[in-house]
Structure formats: structure tokens, C-alpha cells
Amino acid sequence: MTANQVSSPLSRFRREPAGNGASVAAGDHVGEVIESETTKFTAQARELNGAPSFGCLVQVDGEPVTLGLVFNASTQSMEANRRPVAYGKTVEELRREQPQIFELLRTEFTALVVGYIQGGIAAHMIPPQPAPIHGFVQRCSDAAIRQFTAGDDFVRTILGAAGVPTDELLIATLKQAIAAHSGAGDYLVRIGKELSRLLSDDYDRLHSLIRRLSQ
Amino acid sequence: MLNLLAVKDQVDRMVRDRRVVQGDYESRLALALEELERQSVDWPGLGAKVDVSRTSWLLPAICESPTRTYPRPPRPHQISIAATDGSQIFPDRHEVAACFLINIGYVLLHYGTGEKPLMNSIPSLYYGDAQEDWEGHRIYPNRDSVGLRRTTMEFTEVAELAVAAQQEGHQVVALADGTLILWSLEGKPQELRELVLEAHLRAFEQLRRNRIPVAGYISKSGGRDLTNALRLGLCPLEAPDCDRCPWREGAIEPGDAELPCGAIGGIDDGILLRQSLTVGQRTPAFASRSKILEAYGDHHVWFFYVHVGREIARVEVPQWVAEDDQLLDLVHACACDQAEKGNGYPVALSEAHEQAIVRGRDRERFYALVEESLVRGDLGAGLSTKSASKRTAVV
Numbered sequence: 001m002t003a004n005q006v007s008s009p010l011s012r013f014r015r016e017p018a019g020n021g022a023s024v025a026a027g028d029h030v031g032e033v034i035e036s037e038t039t040k041f042t043a044q045a046r047e048l049n050g051a052p053s054f055g056c057l058v059q060v061d062g063e064p065v066t067l068g069l070v071f072n073a074s075t076q077s078m079e080a081n082r083r084p085v086a087y088g089k090t091v092e093e094l095r096r097e098q099p100q101i102f103e104l105l106r107t108e109f110t111a112l113v114v115g116y117i118q119g120g121i122a123a124h125m126i127p128p129q130p131a132p133i134h135g136f137v138q139r140c141s142d143a144a145i146r147q148f149t150a151g152d153d154f155v156r157t158i159l160g161a162a163g164v165p166t167d168e169l170l171i172a173t174l175k176q177a178i179a180a181h182s183g184a185g186d187y188l189v190r191i192g193k194e195l196s197r198l199l200s201d202d203y204d205r206l207h208s209l210i211r212r213l214s215q
Numbered sequence: 216m217l218n219l220l221a222v223k224d225q226v227d228r229m230v231r232d233r234r235v236v237q238g239d240y241e242s243r244l245a246l247a248l249e250e251l252e253r254q255s256v257d258w259p260g261l262g263a264k265v266d267v268s269r270t271s272w273l274l275p276a277i278c279e280s281p282t283r284t285y286p287r288p289p290r291p292h293q294i295s296i297a298a299t300d301g302s303q304i305f306p307d308r309h310e311v312a313a314c315f316l317i318n319i320g321y322v323l324l325h326y327g328t329g330e331k332p333l334m335n336s337i338p339s340l341y342y343g344d345a346q347e348d349w350e351g352h353r354i355y356p357n358r359d360s361v362g363l364r365r366t367t368m369e370f371t372e373v374a375e376l377a378v379a380a381q382q383e384g385h386q387v388v389a390l391a392d393g394t395l396i397l398w399s400l401e402g403k404p405q406e407l408r409e410l411v412l413e414a415h416l417r418a419f420e421q422l423r424r425n426r427i428p429v430a431g432y433i434s435k436s437g438g439r440d441l442t443n444a445l446r447l448g449l450c451p452l453e454a455p456d457c458d459r460c461p462w463r464e465g466a467i468e469p470g471d472a473e474l475p476c477g478a479i480g481g482i483d484d485g486i487l488l489r490q491s492l493t494v495g496q497r498t499p500a501f502a503s504r505s506k507i508l509e510a511y512g513d514h515h516v517w518f519f520y521v522h523v524g525r526e527i528a529r530v531e532v533p534q535w536v537a538e539d540d541q542l543l544d545l546v547h548a549c550a551c552d553q554a555e556k557g558n559g560y561p562v563a564l565s566e567a568h569e570q571a572i573v574r575g576r577d578r579e580r581f582y583a584l585v586e587e588s589l590v591r592g593d594l595g596a597g598l599s600t601k602s603a604s605k606r607t608a609v610v
Binding site for chain 2: 008009010012013014015079092095096097098099100102103
């Protein structure tokens with residue numbers, strides 16, 4: 001594509017870029033909120049197949065900043081009456097010979113609201129208002145992940161959430177947290193203890209979680 | 216409300232009549248194929264006969280054997296296809312505001328590079344004095360003129376799009392949906408005809424200057440240029456003049472089986488060529504002899520038929536494409552490739568259509584937006600009583 005969209009011959013035929021120029025040019029947002037409610041929000045991914053990983057901690061710009069955990073991603077046709085069909089070609093071949101396909105698909109992801117940041121402090125509570133529609137979604141930095149997962153309130157939040165693949169989400173989030181804490185052994189031990197307490201009445205489930213966490 | 220029960224008998228009659236016509240269809244088709252073979256032997260003679268005849272049916276200029284075929288050429292590895300389509304919201308004096316809207320869909324597909332396509336639509340709203348102003352001329356905005364304005368914009372915009380793509384380094388072919396021949400100008404006011412024609416010719420010239428081939432793609436054309444030529448060949452007279460047909464007083468239509476030229480009635484070019492072309496092949500290009508083309512000058516429209524698998528498509532090109540083997544091959548290759556990719560119809564054209572289309576719901580939402588904006592702007596938003604009654608029909 002052309003480097004300078006403003007003055008190229010084709011620029012008058014192109015769609016205008018979404019959002020304000022500066023933040024789009026920075027290119028660090030991973031999605032834009034298109035549906036929002038108290039306990040979750042859905043965003044359209046900026047790139048096709050570019051949803052953040054399952055279990056990724058994300059934040060939505062705003063005041064306060066909403067924190068969410070990605071628990072679902074989907075890619076589908078933008079129009080209900082036009083469905084993808086099998087072509088029997090690789091993605092590269094399709095990009096070269098059926099390029100319009102990719103313009104008609106979009107990737108969305110949904111995140112469970114797990115907290116918010118106000119005045120620089122992360123709170124493990126549902127924010128007063130849902131995330132703003134059209135808010136930009138960004139992956140949280142390692143520092144933000146460390147801060148959010150320092151305590152164990154988030155474990156309880158995930159275990160208590162409805163409509164999410166709970167155990168898988170917990171495992172994915174914990175793996176992310178462990179990585180952000182530089183694989184610190186004492187962190188894993190502390191979380192293990194909390195899990196044991198919360199799942200004391202379901203040994204099999206606890207055992208499965210711990211085993212998969214260690215894989 | 217449409218009373219389906221009342222129309223059913225008429226539909227049944229229509230189907231019965233069609234079955235009667237279908238009866239000797241096979242023999243007429245066989246005769247048409249025989250004539251095609253026979254007359255291709257002395258095709259210069261047929262061409263000369265076309266020149267001296269006077270018929271009301273459309274005949275092509277024949278400068279090559281009609282049975283000659285051209286195989287599908289390879290498509291360049293890298294090529295871009297530019298296409299546009301248009302839709303409109305017609306002026307409606309019963310609606311909240313006097314205005315009309317033309318929506319143009321743009322598609323630029325790049326092949327062989329993996330480059331992202333351009334797919335967009337741009338609406339233009341015409342209100343106030345602008346409704347009647349078309350390039351300095353006052354043209355009353357009714358359905359006819361707005362429709363013509365739309366088709367003109369589709370063509371001028373595909374030329375602009377193609378030129379812009381070329382300026383960014385792409386090799387481009389421009390595709391238009393439908394005929395390049397402005398049949399619809401027949402019977403229109405002179406000023407409107409000139410406006411539409413001049414805009415088209417300017418766009419043709421722009422494409423020619425940049426050597427960008429443009430083609431009109433027509434699906435299920437029902438064209439009869441070639442079969443009409445065969446019918447002419449069936450006429451025993453050397454210089455037929457349908458106005459003075461000795462077999463029929465006055466009447467011109469070639470459908471009557473009693474006339475010598477009626478023996479292959481009901482067969483159009485597509486049906487005929489389906490029997491003789493193989494997939495990918497095209498016929499020679501023939502110059503159309505439509506009267507309106509007298510005003511086209513160097514951009515006189517030629518046509519050929521091509522077997523794209525699902526059907527025989529009619530492709531029209533300006534003379535400067537028809538006479539340039541390289542450009543003609545490029546159009547042939549792209550027409551086949553596009554139809555293949557689009558499951559029988561050029562994908563660029565169907566995507567342009569999807570970009571352009573303004574559905575009933577879109578129209579409602581547009582007027583709702585206008586109404587809301589008028590109210591917010593403290594302006595009256597009154598419907599006519601006719602429109603209001605359509606919206607809230609009661610018992």
C-alpha cells in the first residue's frame with residue numbers, strides 16, 4: 001500500500017482511517033470496542049485474525065481504564081447473508097487471487113471485565129460504567145499484569161464468572177501472570193495455595209488445574 | 216396487494232405458450248448452427264450483404280469469419296481490475312426533504328501481489344439548486360435523469376479509478392457492468408443526450424490516452440446481432456429491405472416462421488454459441504452497428520462473445536481495444552479469470568455491486584437521518600399525507 005495516504009492518486013477513493021490520525025499511526029491498539037456491558041465487552045480486532053491471545057489481560061482507554069480478560073475470539077463474514085466457503089487454496093494463494101475475501105471478514109474478541117484502573121491504582125471490582133464504545137483496546141504491559149495479578153482476587157473473579165470457559169481461562173491467565181512475574185517460584189506457590197483454598201471441595205478439579213498449569 | 220390467485224391463470228397460459236414455442240426449438244437451433252457454418256465460408260459476402268440491407272434488426276459489421284475462435288490467453292501474473300457500480304435514492308416529493316442521492320461503489324482488486332484491495336462506496340447528496348445543475352445545464356431531476364446521471368458517474372468514475380491505479384504503478388483493466396452502448400438515450404431530450412454522451416466520450420478518451428482497456432460485461436445479454444446476420448443470409452433477396460418484404464406486407468418482426476428469415480426465430484447469440492464455443496474461447500470481435508454509435512467517433516463499440524463456463528457472456532470494448540491485439544487479449548483473459556473467480560460472474564463487478572447497493576432499509580434509515588437532522592436543526596420535517604399514510608396504514 002502507499003506510504004502516504006493523504007496525497008496518493010487513489011486516496012480519494014479510499015475509506016477514511018478510523019479514529020484520530022495520531023493513535024492509528026501509533027498502531028499499538030489491538031481492537032476497538034463495538035459492544036459493551038457491565039461484565040464484558042466485545043471489540044473488533046484491528047487486524048484480521050489479530051485478536052489478543054485467549055486469557056490475555058487487556059485494557060480499554062477511558063476514565064477509568066477498564067481491565068478485561070479475553071475469553072472468546074471469532075472470525076466471520078461481516079454480512080449475515082455472505083458466508084465463507086471452502087476454496088481449496090492456501091491463505092497465500094487466496095491473498096493473491098481472491099483478495100476481496102479478506103476485506104469481508106472480521107475478527108472480534110470478547111473480554112470479561114475483571115477490574116479497572118483509576119488514579120494509577122488497579123481495583124479488582126466491576127467499574128462504575130461499562131467500557132466506552134469505540135474505545136481502543138490495548139494489551140496490558142507486563143508491569144500492569146504484575147500489578148493486577150499481585151494479589152489473588154482475580155482468581156476468585158474468574159472462578160465466579162458466568163458464561164466463560166472458567167478453568168481454561170484461569171490457566172491461561174495464570175500462565176500469563178507467571179511469565180510476567182518472571183516465572184518466580186514463590187508466586188506460583190502462593191497462587192497454588194489460594195487455588196487449594198478456593199477449590200478445597202473439588203480435589204479433582206484442583207488437581208487438573210495444577211497439572212495443566214505446570215505443563 | 217398482489218392477488219396471486221388472480222394472476223395464476225395468466226402465468227399458466229404463459230407457460231403453456233412457451234412450451235409450444237419450445238417445441239421445434241431443437242430443429243431451429245440445428246438450422247441456425249448449419250447456417251453459421253455455411254455462411255462462414257463466404258463471410259465477406261455476408262458482410263457485404265449487411266452493408267446493403269435495410270432491416271430494423273441490429274446487424275453486426277462482419278470483418279472476420281464468424282466461426283473463427285480464439286483460445287483463452289494467459290492472464291498476466293500481476294494485474295489489477297477496476298470496477299464501479301452505482302445505486303440511487305430517487306427524488307421523492309412525498310418524503311421529508313427534496314433531494315436525491317447517488318451511491319457509487321468502487322472496487323480495485325490486485326492479483327498476483329497479495330496487496331489489499333480497495334473496496335469502498337461514496338455517496339453524493341444533491342439538494343437545493345444542485346439537484347437541477349448538471350455541469351452547468353439545468354436538468355429536471357426525475358427518475359430518468361437521475362438514473363442516467365448515475366450510469367454516467369459509474370463510467371466516469373471507473374475511468375478515474377483506473378487512471379489513479381495506473382499512476383500508482385499498477386497495470387489495470389477497467390470493467391463496466393452492462394453495455395457500453397447508450398441505448399437508453401433513445402428518445403431523451405437533446406440536452407440530456409449530449410451531456411451523457413460527452414461525459415462518456417471524455418472518460419473513453421481518458422482511458423485511451425493512458426492505454427487502459429475498458430470493457431462492458433453483459434451476462435445473459437439476449438443479443439441477436441449474429442443470429443440476425445444469419446437470418447439476413449437466409450433471405451433470398453440480394454439486398455433485403457424489410458420495409459418492402461414481398462413475403463409480408465409492412466411488418467418487420469423476424470419472428471414469423473412463414474418468412475424465409477423466420478426459420479431460426481427464437482434463437483439468440485448466446486444459445487447459438489453455446490453449441491459452438493468451448494470454455495474459454497471467444498468469437499471474433501464485431502463492430503456494432505447501433506445508430507447511437509455514430510456519435511462515438513474513435514470509441515465506436517465492438518463486441519465479442521466468450522464462453523465463461525456458466526454462460527456465454529457478451530463483452531463490449533471500444534474500437535481502440537478491439538483493434539489492439541494485446542489489449543483485446545488482456546480483456547479476454549481477464550473476463551474469463553474474473554468470471555471463474557466469481558463463480559460465473561466477474562467478482563470485481565459483483566463486489567462493486569455489493570458496495571453500491573442501497574437497499575430498502577438503507578433508504579429508510581437515510582430518510583430517518585434526514586428527518587432527525589432537520590428536527591435537530593430546528594427545521595420543519597413534514598411528510599406529505601400520502602407518505603404518512605403509507606407509513607401507518609390502518610384498518
